[in-house]
Amino acid sequence: MVACDIPTARKTSGFTAHNSTCACPKCVRQFTRLPNTNQIDSSGFDYLTWKIRSGLENRLHAEEWKSSSTPSGRHPVEIENCVRWSQLHRLGYFDLVHGTILDPMHNLFL
Template sequence: MLTLNINWFQPFDGVTYSCGAIYLSVNNLLREKRYKKENVVFVGLMSGQSEAKTSQINHYLCPLVTELNQLYSGVAIPTNECPSGTLVHAAILLVACDISAARNTCGFTLHASTNACHICNCQFSHHLDGKGMAHSSFIFSDWIFNTDKKNKSNAERWRQAGSNAERARLEKENGVCWSELH
């Protein structure tokens, strides 16, 4: 079982420039061994002026997802005990990032959107001054919880959209866009 980690950092002092490291950790290892550098699988490095959006992260996730799909089915990997190869299966157990990176990686809109909650369909309005979202004055009992099936369906609709304007509308309406993790 694997944990997908994406962590952004500033490599240079005094310069606005971000790098995002994508790496996997193997949850089957003991906790004290799991995060040792020899046991962490470095997947890629994203660079740019700021943290990447979902559409940009997808370019990095696509080859990873292809390999993870193969690992899910099983891949024969040679070991010292079994030089001819032993069948190894793997799957992502969880995505561990800060909130904005996790939402971008998984295809959900950020906290500042009108649909800031990936769990329900609650639509928030803007403050009267137009600055920021009003995350109050809502009735919890009116919320309808999203399902994995509905989120994936909305993400697929976003992916199939014919224009950026339609994608923006769907993203605002549903709080979801396509992620390679779907």
């Protein structure tokens, strides 16, 4: 398991940062940005309509990101799929979607 705070977990597991349009590393839901700002519009929390991310799909998107040789080629893939390559993707048995815990340090504190 990857058990650390949100910024570290996302970087370690190859997910985009907390300020990206992706809601979380467990689903593929992407939010829009508020008009004329860089802030995320977090409305529309209808969890029942969200599609859960799969470990295999995540690995394929990470490999697609890695296969792009330039930053300009990687950026659109990262925006679309909300994932980057991590060295943990090399572990074929490790599912980063299910193996990344959502911020356990603060959950235990609360």
